[in-house]
Amino acid sequence: xxxxxxxxxxxxxxxxxxxxxxxxxxxxxxxxxxxxxxxxxxxxxxxxxxxxxxxxxxxxxxxxxxxxxxxxxxxxxxxxxxxxxxxxxxxxxxxxxxxxxxxxxxxxxxxxxxxxxxxxxxxxxxxxxxxxxxxxxxxxxxxxxxxxxxxxxxxxxxxxxxxxxxxxxxxxxxxxxxxxxxxxxxxxxxxxxxxxx
Numbered sequence: 001x002x003x004x005x006x007x008x009x010x011x012x013x014x015x016x017x018x019x020x021x022x023x024x025x026x027x028x029x030x031x032x033x034x035x036x037x038x039x040x041x042x043x044x045x046x047x048x049x050x051x052x053x054x055x056x057x058x059x060x061x062x063x064x065x066x067x068x069x070x071x072x073x074x075x076x077x078x079x080x081x082x083x084x085x086x087x088x089x090x091x092x093x094x095x096x097x098x099x100x101x102x103x104x105x106x107x108x109x110x111x112x113x114x115x116x117x118x119x120x121x122x123x124x125x126x127x128x129x130x131x132x133x134x135x136x137x138x139x140x141x142x143x144x145x146x147x148x149x150x151x152x153x154x155x156x157x158x159x160x161x162x163x164x165x166x167x168x169x170x171x172x173x174x175x176x177x178x179x180x181x182x183x184x185x186x187x188x189x190x191x192x193x194x195x196x197x
Contacts, residue, residue, distance in 0.1 A: 040193070043121075047195040056113040056195040057105035058120055065099045067184075069160045073139060073170025074184040075102050080135045081127045081181070086119055099163055117193060129178045136173045143170050 035048040067074055079095040079102050086093065091108025093116055106116040155167020172180075 043191050043193055045193045045195070050196045052196075053107050054110040054113050054195070055105065055107050056117050056193070057103050058117055059192045059194060060102040061100065061192075062102055063098050063100040064165050065162045067165060067172070069165065069168060069171060071172040071176065071180065071184060072165055072168055073143075073172040074176055074181065076139055076170060077132075077135060077173065077176060078102070078124075078127065078181060078184070079104065080139060081129070081131060082120060082123045084128055084131060084135070085123045086116065089116070091116075099166065113195070117195075127181065129181065132176075132178060132181065136176065139170065140173045143173070 033048075035046045038045050038047075062075055064072070064075065075097045079097055082104065083093070083095050089106075089108075089112070091106060091112045093104075093106035093108075095102070095104040097103075104120050106113045108116075151166050155164045158164030160168055176184075
């Protein structure tokens with residue numbers, strides 16, 4: 001392996017140094033090896049062996065900025081419905097929706113986290129729509145509107161669309177039904193699964 005400082009600073013020389021085992025490092029013991037990738041049933045899976053607890057997430061490229069104002073909250077609703085069937089577990093798991101993604105994640109033993117990802121994928125394919133009204137009510141109570149200057153400023157800059165939507169209440173929680181949840185923007189997104197540990 002060629003390293004910087006050995007007279008081979010050409011364009012194909014890797015940056016950093018090599019450790020005793022020949023792994024490429026970027027100083028301070030940080031290893032610069034790339035994450036590995038595979039695909040499971042059409043879903044890209046990225047992973048990397050790192051120290052610490054095992055972590056896994058299912059990440060969807062859909063968020064608040066992708067929702068029309070009238071359906072604001074649909075992605076949050078799908079996130080709640082998808083996690084409900086998992087019930088209580090002996091490891092930490094949760095989900096969140098931000099501007100551009102919906103993330104369902106867990107930390108625990110490797111088998112627990114992989115089972116979480118499998119069960120979440122199954123749940124997303126068959127959401128418990130009998131809980132729709134209850135989850136809409138829970139989310140309406142949970143919602144408090146914008147709570148920071150940054151969100152308010154984005155609302156003024158972008159208006160009631162795209163990145164301005166977090167400034168507005170989740171209007172969709174007042175009326176969304178099973179048909180909208182089954183066909184809404186949250187269901188049309190592509191997924192990516194990431195794991196570490």
